Amino acid sequence: MKLGVFVSDYTITVDTLDRLKAEKLGIILVANGVYHATIKENGKTSPLLDKTPNLYVLSEDLQTRGIAESDVDKRVKVVNYGDVVDLIFNEYEKTAWL
Amino acid sequence: MGDVKLAFVVQRPQYKGETSRLAITHAIAYQTVEILLEDGDTVTPTLCFIGEGVLGLQKGQKAMDTYGITSTETHLKNALLVDLDVLVCKEDLEKYGIPEDSIPDAEEMGADKTIRVVPFSEIQKAIEDAKHVLFF
Numbered sequence: 001m002k003l004g005v006f007v008s009d010y011t012i013t014v015d016t017l018d019r020l021k022a023e024k025l026g027i028i029l030v031a032n033g034v035y036h037a038t039i040k041e042n043g044k045t046s047p048l049l050d051k052t053p054n055l056y057v058l059s060e061d062l063q064t065r066g067i068a069e070s071d072v073d074k075r076v077k078v079v080n081y082g083d084v085v086d087l088i089f090n091e092y093e094k095t096a097w098l
Numbered sequence: 099m100g101d102v103k104l105a106f107v108v109q110r111p112q113y114k115g116e117t118s119r120l121a122i123t124h125a126i127a128y129q130t131v132e133i134l135l136e137d138g139d140t141v142t143p144t145l146c147f148i149g150e151g152v153l154g155l156q157k158g159q160k161a162m163d164t165y166g167i168t169s170t171e172t173h174l175k176n177a178l179l180v181d182l183d184v185l186v187c188k189e190d191l192e193k194y195g196i197p198e199d200s201i202p203d204a205e206e207m208g209a210d211k212t213i214r215v216v217p218f219s220e221i222q223k224a225i226e227d228a229k230h231v232l233f234f
Contacts, residue, residue: 010111010150032111035153040195060164064113066156066171066200 002026004092007033007048012098014047026054026092028084029076034061037076049075058084099136104128104143105228107221112154112170113161121145121234122173129180144224145177148187151234152194155186155213157202174213175204184213185221 003022008031017027027048029037036046037057049055055076062069062078069078079087088095106121113119125143132141147155154170161169177184186201203212225231 008114010153032114032153035111035194039153042193043195063160064164064169065154066158066160066169068158 002091002093004028004087004095006030006095006097007036008097009033010035010039012036012048014051016098017048017051020096024054024092025052026056026087027052028079028087029055029057030061030084034058034065034067037073038062038067038071045073049073056084056087099139101140101142102230103224103228104141105146105225105231106143107146107148107225107231107233108151109149109233111150113165117234118151118154119170119173121232122170122177124232125182126173126177126180128182142183144183144185144228146185146187146221146224148190148218148221152186152190152196155202156196156200171202174202175207175209178204178209178211178213179207181209181211183224184211185224186213186215187218187221188215189218191215 001022002024003020004026006028010032034057036048056079057072057076059078059080072078106125108118108121110118125145128141128143157171159169159171161167191198198215201213
């Protein structure tokens with residue numbers, strides 16, 4: 001199964017993500033989930049970024065919070081709303097919200 | 099009654115929920131409360147940001163452009179304009195790697211007050227001094 005997971009909070013149980021089995025996992029960071037792409041807590045990047053190479057962050061939610069795209073971890077692709085729609089329809093069979 | 103101190107403590111990030119925003123608007127509303135008080139009675143609120151509450155305080159927020167709502171940045175500037183004490187936990191900014199100079203001020207709007215980045219001990223004192231402590 002190709003699974004796209006929306007993460008909309010900064011505090012998250014990575015364990016939950018580990019229990020989701022997918023042959024292709026995508027993580028789409030939205031709302032306060034965008035901090036996973038930008039914050040280095042105690043100097044370390046979010047463990048979420050190690051879960052899959054398919055990482056996306058919503059540009060509008062970065063702009064809302066005053067975060068520059070240059071602050072986004074290099075592993076994460078910055079996408080807009082239109083791109084997210086394309087991801088849902090073209091890349092993933094199922095989506096989940098954490 | 100004298101002076102009643104209030105502490106509004108924001109411990110969650112902005113935007114996803116309403117609660118952290120309400121802390122700022124409630125704190126600003128202290129001015130309207132004063133018309134209901136007897137002479138000599140005052141209310142002094144302090145707005146504190148700790149933990150994940152320090153996320154979402156950066157300059158340059160575009161919430162009006164993207165969501166059509168007033169940004170946290172603008173709310174903070176309004177708080178400074180009404181001379182609210184706004185404290186941000188220094189240790190938590192460091193924990194999340196957020197530079198102090200990314201925190202906005204309201205100098206261009208004529209505010210004398212600035213947001214103060216302080217050790218948690220100072221925020222703890224504000225909490226201890228307050229008659230009512232409200233966590234958001």
